[in-house]
Amino acid sequence: MNIDWQAFVLTAQLAGITTAILLVVATPLAWWLAHSQRPWVGWVEALVALPLVLPPTVMGFYLLLLFSPGGGPGAWWLTLTGQSLNFSFTGLVIASVIYSLPFATQPIQGAFLSVGRGVIEAGATLGASPLDRFFRLVLPLSRRGYLTAAVLVFAHTLGEFGVVLMIGGNIPGETRVVSVALYEAVETLNYGSAHTMAAILLGISFVVLLVVYGLNRRSSFRLGSGV
Numbered sequence: 001m002n003i004d005w006q007a008f009v010l011t012a013q014l015a016g017i018t019t020a021i022l023l024v025v026a027t028p029l030a031w032w033l034a035h036s037q038r039p040w041v042g043w044v045e046a047l048v049a050l051p052l053v054l055p056p057t058v059m060g061f062y063l064l065l066l067f068s069p070g071g072g073p074g075a076w077w078l079t080l081t082g083q084s085l086n087f088s089f090t091g092l093v094i095a096s097v098i099y100s101l102p103f104a105t106q107p108i109q110g111a112f113l114s115v116g117r118g119v120i121e122a123g124a125t126l127g128a129s130p131l132d133r134f135f136r137l138v139l140p141l142s143r144r145g146y147l148t149a150a151v152l153v154f155a156h157t158l159g160e161f162g163v164v165l166m167i168g169g170n171i172p173g174e175t176r177v178v179s180v181a182l183y184e185a186v187e188t189l190n191y192g193s194a195h196t197m198a199a200i201l202l203g204i205s206f207v208v209l210l211v212v213y214g215l216n217r218r219s220s221f222r223l224g225s226g227v
Contacts, residue, residue, distance in 0.1 A: 002193055006173055007181040008200070014089070014164075014177060015157035018096040019104075022153050023146065025097070026104035031134075033105070034112040049102045056099070056162025063095050064166050087169045092177075095167040096157050103152040111145020112138065151212045155205055 033045055051059060067074040067085035077085050085091035115138055123133040139146075161179040168175030170184065178197060185194040 002190070003196055004172075004176070004178075004181040004193075007176050007178045008197075010089075010173070010175075011158060011177040011179075014092055014096060015154045017093055018100060018157045019150050019153045021093070021097050022100060022104035023150060026101065026108050026149065030105050030109035031112055034109045048105050051099045052102050056160070057166060059099060060095070060163040060166025063098065063163070067091050067094075067167065086167060087171060087175060089168075089174055092164055092168045092175055095163050096160060099160065099163045100153045100156050103156050104149040107145045107148040107152065108142065109145075111142035114145075115141045147212060151208055155208055158201060158204065 029048070033041060033048070064086060066072055067077075069075055069078045069084055069086075074085050077083070077090075083090075085094065119137055119141065120133055123137050128136065159179060160177070161183065164175070164177050165180055165183075168177070168180075170176050170180050178201060182194055182197045182201075185191070185197065
């Protein structure tokens with residue numbers, strides 16, 4: 001039985017980097033979506049949520065064109081670094097960030113909305129600056145949203161297939177993630193390896209969800225008991 005452990009390491013790196021980037025990128029976006037009164041907020045929300053309903057291969061196809069050296073961001077990146085975004089780990093990261101954006105933005109936006117303006121206004125009356133109010137009040141009260149966002153993004157990136165296959169292809173050690181390795185094992189009738197890789201992914205996903213639900217329950221208990 002041949003298990004591609006290199007694909008597991010690459011997938012974990014991709015999921016970790018994507019999660020870290022999105023927790024930063026989604027924070028100002030979620031804050032703006034939660035509090036902006038602009039009439040076109042709904043358009044931005046729809047655009048952010050588009051990966052939830054758009055087939056992965058469709059998004060992968062358009063990103064493949066966008067990343068191509070022929071023009072746009074792909075040409076700019078090639079000029080800057082001398083490397084193509086397509087079929088590269090950097091391209092996988094950017095594609096994963098775009099594809100997983102709603103999985104980070106929506107939980108954080110919901111957490112910001114649950115804080116309420118009353119808490120923020122109370123901090124303002126006590127003389128706290130906007131940054132102090134955000135870091136001392138909003139962020140601690142939104143930790144469950146951030147935890148949910150981190151888990152959803154990480155788990156979603158682990159299971160990505162259509163987008164990563166379109167953008168990265170199947171280059172061992174560079175773009176070959178677990179979902180692609182699993183697909184190849186099934187295609188070559190190597191069901192033993194496919195079963196093992198699928199079972200490992202299933203176990204990782206279950207453990208991650210178990211930890212998250214446990215932390216959320218503990219957090220809810222502390223809030224309910226006033227700790």
